Amino acid sequence: xxxxxxxxxxxxxxxxxxxxxxxxxxxxxxxxxxxxxxxxxxxxxxxxxxxxxxxxxxxxxxxxxxxxxxxxxxxxxxxxxxxxxxxxxxxxxxxxxxxxxxxxxxxxxxxxxxx
Amino acid sequence: xxxxxxxxxxxxxxxxxxxxxxxxxxxxxxxxxxxxxxxxxxxxxxxxxxxxxxxxxxxxxxxxxxxxxxxxxxxxxxxxxxxxxxxxxxxxxxxxxxxxxxxxxxxxxxxxxxxx
Numbered sequence: 001x002x003x004x005x006x007x008x009x010x011x012x013x014x015x016x017x018x019x020x021x022x023x024x025x026x027x028x029x030x031x032x033x034x035x036x037x038x039x040x041x042x043x044x045x046x047x048x049x050x051x052x053x054x055x056x057x058x059x060x061x062x063x064x065x066x067x068x069x070x071x072x073x074x075x076x077x078x079x080x081x082x083x084x085x086x087x088x089x090x091x092x093x094x095x096x097x098x099x100x101x102x103x104x105x106x107x108x109x110x111x112x113x114x115x
Numbered sequence: 116x117x118x119x120x121x122x123x124x125x126x127x128x129x130x131x132x133x134x135x136x137x138x139x140x141x142x143x144x145x146x147x148x149x150x151x152x153x154x155x156x157x158x159x160x161x162x163x164x165x166x167x168x169x170x171x172x173x174x175x176x177x178x179x180x181x182x183x184x185x186x187x188x189x190x191x192x193x194x195x196x197x198x199x200x201x202x203x204x205x206x207x208x209x210x211x212x213x214x215x216x217x218x219x220x221x222x223x224x225x226x227x228x229x230x231x
Contacts, residue, residue, distance in 0.1 A: 006158075031216050033218065041223075042222070042223050042224070043205065043207075043219075043224075045219065045220070048216055048218055056214045056218065091158060091159065093159075095216075095217075098216045098217070099217065100147040100166070100209040100210070100211060100216075100217035101147050101164070101166035101167075101209075101217075103164055104161075104217075104219060105161070106151070106158040106159040106160070107158050108156075108157055108158040109158050
Protein backbone atom coordinates (compact mmCIF):
# COMPACT_ATOMS: atom_id res chain seq x y z
CA UNK A 1 0.00 0.00 0.00
CA UNK A 2 1.41 3.43 -0.86
CA UNK A 3 2.48 5.51 2.06
CA UNK A 4 3.66 8.97 3.03
CA UNK A 5 7.37 9.05 3.80
CA UNK A 6 9.16 11.64 5.91
CA UNK A 7 12.86 12.35 6.30
CA UNK A 8 14.78 12.60 8.48
CA UNK A 9 13.16 10.65 11.29
CA UNK A 10 15.07 12.75 13.83
CA UNK A 11 16.67 16.16 13.36
CA UNK A 12 18.78 17.91 15.97
CA UNK A 13 19.49 21.59 15.29
CA UNK A 14 20.99 24.53 17.12
CA UNK A 15 18.61 27.34 18.00
CA UNK A 16 18.57 30.00 15.31
CA UNK A 17 19.47 27.61 12.52
CA UNK A 18 17.29 26.86 9.53
CA UNK A 19 15.79 23.42 9.19
CA UNK A 20 13.98 21.71 6.32
CA UNK A 21 11.71 18.77 6.93
CA UNK A 22 10.93 16.65 3.93
CA UNK A 23 7.89 14.64 2.94
CA UNK A 24 6.97 12.55 -0.07
CA UNK A 25 3.17 12.32 -0.21
CA UNK A 26 1.29 9.51 -1.90
CA UNK A 27 1.74 9.98 -5.62
CA UNK A 28 -1.87 10.64 -6.74
CA UNK A 29 -2.72 12.84 -3.77
CA UNK A 30 -3.34 16.53 -4.33
CA UNK A 31 -3.91 17.96 -0.86
CA UNK A 32 -1.08 18.25 1.64
CA UNK A 33 -0.81 19.13 5.30
CA UNK A 34 1.66 19.65 8.09
CA UNK A 35 0.79 19.07 11.72
CA UNK A 36 2.92 19.14 14.81
CA UNK A 37 2.78 17.55 18.24
CA UNK A 38 4.72 19.07 21.09
CA UNK A 39 5.58 16.42 23.68
CA UNK A 40 2.58 15.78 25.91
CA UNK A 41 0.25 18.00 23.90
CA UNK A 42 -2.35 17.62 21.15
CA UNK A 43 -1.59 17.18 17.48
CA UNK A 44 -2.04 20.66 16.00
CA UNK A 45 -2.75 21.77 12.45
CA UNK A 46 -0.09 23.99 10.90
CA UNK A 47 -0.90 24.41 7.22
CA UNK A 48 -2.76 22.98 4.25
CA UNK A 49 -1.50 23.21 0.68
CA UNK A 50 -3.16 22.69 -2.67
CA UNK A 51 -2.38 23.63 -6.24
CA UNK A 52 1.03 24.98 -5.27
CA UNK A 53 -0.21 27.41 -2.72
CA UNK A 54 -1.15 27.57 0.93
CA UNK A 55 -4.89 27.17 1.33
CA UNK A 56 -5.04 27.73 5.08
CA UNK A 57 -2.60 28.21 7.94
CA UNK A 58 -2.90 28.35 11.69
CA UNK A 59 -1.66 31.12 13.95
CA UNK A 60 1.32 28.88 14.78
CA UNK A 61 2.45 29.12 11.15
CA UNK A 62 4.12 32.53 11.35
CA UNK A 63 6.69 34.15 9.08
CA UNK A 64 9.37 31.75 10.28
CA UNK A 65 7.59 28.87 8.55
CA UNK A 66 7.23 28.17 4.86
CA UNK A 67 6.16 25.25 2.71
CA UNK A 68 7.07 24.29 -0.79
CA UNK A 69 6.44 21.59 -3.35
CA UNK A 70 9.62 22.04 -5.35
CA UNK A 71 9.47 19.19 -7.82
CA UNK A 72 6.04 17.59 -7.95
CA UNK A 73 6.91 14.82 -5.51
CA UNK A 74 8.44 16.38 -2.41
CA UNK A 75 6.62 18.60 0.04
CA UNK A 76 8.83 20.49 2.46
CA UNK A 77 8.41 22.47 5.64
CA UNK A 78 11.10 25.06 6.36
CA UNK A 79 11.64 26.79 9.66
CA UNK A 80 13.89 29.74 8.99
CA UNK A 81 15.27 30.50 12.45
CA UNK A 82 14.43 27.80 14.93
CA UNK A 83 13.41 28.44 18.52
CA UNK A 84 13.46 26.12 21.49
CA UNK A 85 9.67 25.96 21.38
CA UNK A 86 9.79 24.52 17.85
CA UNK A 87 10.91 21.22 19.34
CA UNK A 88 8.14 18.78 18.45
CA UNK A 89 7.15 15.88 16.26
CA UNK A 90 6.14 17.13 12.80
CA UNK A 91 3.73 15.07 10.72
CA UNK A 92 3.09 15.37 7.03
CA UNK A 93 -0.24 14.17 5.62
CA UNK A 94 -1.84 13.94 2.22
CA UNK A 95 -5.18 13.02 0.72
CA UNK A 96 -6.51 12.43 -2.73
CA UNK A 97 -9.53 14.77 -2.84
CA UNK A 98 -10.88 17.94 -1.27
CA UNK A 99 -13.88 16.43 0.48
CA UNK A 100 -14.08 16.22 4.24
CA UNK A 101 -14.87 12.54 3.88
CA UNK A 102 -11.47 11.84 2.38
CA UNK A 103 -9.09 10.47 5.02
CA UNK A 104 -5.67 11.97 5.46
CA UNK A 105 -2.72 9.61 5.29
CA UNK A 106 0.14 10.41 7.65
CA UNK A 107 3.85 9.82 7.60
CA UNK A 108 5.80 8.51 10.58
CA UNK A 109 6.89 12.01 11.52
CA UNK A 110 10.13 13.88 12.06
CA UNK A 111 11.18 14.50 15.61
CA UNK A 112 12.77 17.95 15.71
CA UNK A 113 14.97 18.75 18.70
CA UNK A 114 16.22 22.32 19.09
CA UNK A 115 19.24 22.78 21.36
CA UNK B 116 -15.74 25.19 13.96
CA UNK B 117 -15.23 21.73 15.32
CA UNK B 118 -13.99 20.77 18.73
CA UNK B 119 -13.46 17.39 20.32
CA UNK B 120 -13.03 15.99 23.80
CA UNK B 121 -11.61 12.61 24.64
CA UNK B 122 -12.54 11.59 28.15
CA UNK B 123 -9.71 9.80 29.89
CA UNK B 124 -6.13 10.41 28.91
CA UNK B 125 -5.23 6.88 30.03
CA UNK B 126 -7.30 3.70 29.84
CA UNK B 127 -6.06 0.40 31.16
CA UNK B 128 -7.73 -2.94 30.40
CA UNK B 129 -6.93 -6.60 30.75
CA UNK B 130 -6.24 -8.70 27.71
CA UNK B 131 -9.58 -10.03 26.45
CA UNK B 132 -11.61 -7.27 28.08
CA UNK B 133 -13.82 -4.73 26.35
CA UNK B 134 -12.12 -1.58 25.14
CA UNK B 135 -14.12 1.67 25.28
CA UNK B 136 -12.48 4.96 24.34
CA UNK B 137 -14.71 8.00 24.54
CA UNK B 138 -14.99 10.88 22.12
CA UNK B 139 -17.43 13.77 22.17
CA UNK B 140 -17.48 16.44 19.53
CA UNK B 141 -19.16 19.74 18.90
CA UNK B 142 -19.97 20.86 15.41
CA UNK B 143 -22.30 23.35 13.79
CA UNK B 144 -22.55 21.20 10.68
CA UNK B 145 -22.88 17.44 10.16
CA UNK B 146 -19.59 16.07 11.38
CA UNK B 147 -17.17 13.87 9.56
CA UNK B 148 -15.26 11.96 12.23
CA UNK B 149 -12.09 9.91 12.23
CA UNK B 150 -10.24 7.72 14.69
CA UNK B 151 -6.49 7.41 14.31
CA UNK B 152 -4.06 5.18 16.20
CA UNK B 153 -0.41 5.91 16.93
CA UNK B 154 1.82 3.01 17.87
CA UNK B 155 5.12 3.84 19.60
CA UNK B 156 7.57 5.59 17.27
CA UNK B 157 5.16 5.48 14.37
CA UNK B 158 2.86 7.88 12.57
CA UNK B 159 -0.90 8.20 12.71
CA UNK B 160 -2.79 5.33 11.13
CA UNK B 161 -6.45 5.56 10.16
CA UNK B 162 -8.62 3.18 12.17
CA UNK B 163 -12.05 4.11 10.86
CA UNK B 164 -14.21 7.00 9.75
CA UNK B 165 -17.80 8.19 9.83
CA UNK B 166 -19.06 10.38 7.03
CA UNK B 167 -22.67 9.60 6.17
CA UNK B 168 -24.94 6.56 6.20
CA UNK B 169 -24.62 3.74 8.70
CA UNK B 170 -23.90 5.04 12.16
CA UNK B 171 -21.98 1.94 13.26
CA UNK B 172 -18.71 1.85 11.40
CA UNK B 173 -16.16 -0.91 11.42
CA UNK B 174 -12.47 -0.35 11.15
CA UNK B 175 -9.24 -2.24 11.15
CA UNK B 176 -8.03 -4.59 13.87
CA UNK B 177 -11.55 -5.35 15.13
CA UNK B 178 -12.37 -1.81 16.22
CA UNK B 179 -15.70 -0.15 15.61
CA UNK B 180 -17.35 3.12 16.53
CA UNK B 181 -20.91 4.33 16.71
CA UNK B 182 -21.96 7.82 15.74
CA UNK B 183 -24.68 9.09 18.07
CA UNK B 184 -25.92 12.49 17.01
CA UNK B 185 -28.17 12.93 20.04
CA UNK B 186 -25.21 12.43 22.36
CA UNK B 187 -22.65 14.13 20.06
CA UNK B 188 -20.46 11.10 20.59
CA UNK B 189 -18.29 8.80 18.52
CA UNK B 190 -16.93 6.29 21.01
CA UNK B 191 -14.46 3.63 19.89
CA UNK B 192 -14.90 0.05 21.04
CA UNK B 193 -13.37 -3.37 20.65
CA UNK B 194 -14.97 -6.43 22.23
CA UNK B 195 -11.74 -8.12 23.25
CA UNK B 196 -8.46 -6.31 23.81
CA UNK B 197 -5.19 -7.71 22.55
CA UNK B 198 -1.73 -6.83 23.78
CA UNK B 199 -0.96 -5.40 20.32
CA UNK B 200 -3.71 -2.79 20.80
CA UNK B 201 -1.55 -0.85 23.23
CA UNK B 202 -1.14 2.56 21.59
CA UNK B 203 -2.43 6.11 21.67
CA UNK B 204 -5.79 6.75 20.04
CA UNK B 205 -6.99 10.05 18.62
CA UNK B 206 -10.48 11.18 17.68
CA UNK B 207 -10.52 13.89 15.02
CA UNK B 208 -13.37 15.68 13.27
CA UNK B 209 -12.69 17.14 9.85
CA UNK B 210 -13.16 20.87 9.58
CA UNK B 211 -16.11 22.17 7.61
CA UNK B 212 -15.96 25.19 5.35
CA UNK B 213 -12.98 27.42 4.91
CA UNK B 214 -10.15 26.56 2.60
CA UNK B 215 -8.31 23.93 4.61
CA UNK B 216 -10.06 21.12 2.72
CA UNK B 217 -10.97 19.26 5.85
CA UNK B 218 -8.13 19.90 8.25
CA UNK B 219 -8.34 17.68 11.29
CA UNK B 220 -8.88 18.91 14.84
CA UNK B 221 -7.40 16.32 17.15
CA UNK B 222 -8.49 15.35 20.62
CA UNK B 223 -5.86 15.17 23.30
CA UNK B 224 -5.49 11.43 22.79
CA UNK B 225 -6.11 8.39 24.96
CA UNK B 226 -3.27 6.05 25.81
CA UNK B 227 -4.51 2.47 25.94
CA UNK B 228 -2.59 0.03 28.10
CA UNK B 229 -3.37 -3.67 27.88
CA UNK B 230 -2.09 -5.89 30.66
CA UNK B 231 -1.97 -9.66 30.73
